Amino acid sequence: MPLIALGLNHLTAPVSLRERVAFDPDAAAAAVRALRGEPGVEEALILSTCNRTELYVGVAAGAEGIPQQWLNRHHHLTPGKLDEFLYRHDEQDAVRHMFRVATGLDSMVLGEPQILGQVKDAYQQARAAQALGAPLDRLLQHTFAVAKRVRTDTRIGAHTVSVAFTAVRLAEQVFADLKEACVLLIGAGDTIELAARHLADKQARRLIVANRTLETAQELAARHGGYAVALADLPQHLAEADIVISSTAARTPIVTRAMVEQAMATRRRKPMFMVDIAVPRDIEASVAELSDVYLYGIDDLQQVIDENRRSRQAAAREADAIIDLQVDRYMAWRRALTVHNPALDIRQHAETYRDEVLEKARAMIAHGKPADEALAFLANTLTNKLLHHPSARLREAALSGDMDLLHAAGRLYGLDDDANTPNL
Missing domain, CATH: 3.30.460.30 (Glutamyl-tRNA reductase, N-terminal domain)
Incomplete structure (x- = not known):
């Protein structure tokens, strides 16, 4: 296969x-x-x-x-x-x-x-x-x-460097001091969690978490000193953000050009830095055409990532x-998996012989034979059945001088390498 x-x-x-x-x-x-x-x-x-x-x-x-x-x-x-x-x-x-x-x-x-x-x-x-x-x-x-x-x-x-860390590091290059920045995080998955952790370490002035499930956003925001909003309320809060980092599993854009245009008008053209880590993208690509908006997609993080790769x-x-x-x-x-294992066949034959001989020994006891006689019959018959075919093949090997088979039998039965093959 x-x-x-x-x-x-x-x-x-x-x-x-x-x-x-x-x-x-x-x-x-x-x-x-x-x-x-x-x-x-x-x-x-x-x-x-x-x-x-x-x-x-x-x-x-x-x-x-x-x-x-x-x-x-x-x-x-x-x-x-x-x-x-x-x-x-x-x-x-x-x-x-x-x-x-x-x-x-x-x-x-x-x-x-x-x-x-x-x-x-x-x-x-x-x-x-x-x-x-x-x-x-x-x-x-x-x-x-x-x-x-x-x-x-x-x-x-x-010194793990994640995509989330890379996004925050890129934001630092735009905003020299994140302590003066309001950051909006869209989503509540692992990537956003990591971003929130990095931003908290950088002591970002304000942290907003927007997510489809408000309760999840509230839990994440509480862990990192931010506050939460429902995704449906995003248009009302977008203008507050100096930095936007988005990573959701949405199939269509969450942040539209019209939303950003309205936010920029409210901000009076104060620049906004946006990083879209999601695939499919969360932010409409045409947002990059707007003045004073700096939109980076996941493929744009490559320069920072290349530095990490070399190290x-x-x-x-x-x-x-x-x-x-x-x-x-x-x-x-x-x-x-593709090689047939003869050990399975050997075990199946042995178990078949065991069941046959055990049944006969039980029948002997049921017909009044002493238990010692039935046990001796069981041991001798089972030994003979299990060794009959190997013994015959080894006798043929000894007569023909097939030393490879004789040595292989010694290894198979766990005998010492220098011991003579038993006279079977």
Whole structure:
């Protein structure tokens, strides 16, 4: 069963395309169930984040093209639309890719830790959809162990720089002192939580959290000294913000050009700095055309991120060495699945012999035979049955001088290498 990793990410596709093929978190389980139901797809997992959409699938021979066809069809894309943006990895290359993704080696921010949690979420969704088979399930378990090993044995996670931190750092370059800035955070997920933490550390003058669920916004705001508003009230509060950082799972823009135009009029053209981390985007792209508005998308954070990447290259090389070793180990396990294990047949034959002889011994006792006689019959008969075929083959080997088989028998039965093969 070939294993395939198919996808696109921040290195191969622009955000305008990434947002078209992103999967709505609320519909992810249904999507992976649909993918698993495609002819020839035997197991499946979908990983969809702001920087990547990837399908990991085990397929029957001849069905290797099904995942890409399904991806086009699911997102209503014309055939060939994604061809120049997609990458595909097969077998051990797919395994290596998953390990590198989960450890943050393939992330925009090298070594960022959030991706591992997103991989775990994708795993839970696939399990809930009953879309995993033994090979892919084992791969995910191995992936989590590899990620832990890389974090423990290298400095890839030292001085972690997340996308949220990068956004705050970029804001600092615009506003020299965040203590004078009012910051509006839209959303309440992990990225916004991290941003709020960084902003609290920088002692931002004022922190506003807007979220669709007001209670969730209130909990986040309370943790970081801010206050919360409902997403529906966002137009009334947008003008207060010097800095806006947005990261939600909305499928359509939350902040429209008209909203920003109204806010800028209220602010009397006082500049506004905006960072849209979401994919699909939360802020209409045309907002960037407005005077005194500085809109940055997730792809615009690259310069700050590149500085971080250079500082972590040595740790990344160490991590890749660990990954190469673990790829070999997983592939060895995977290859073993296709090799018939005679130990299973031996055990089945032995258990069949045991049941037959045990039944006869019980019958002897039931007919009045002494228990010692029945036990002796059981032991002798079972020994003879289990050793009959091996003994015959070893006698033939001794007569023909087949030393390889004789030595293999010694190893098989746990005999000392220098001991003579018993006279069977």
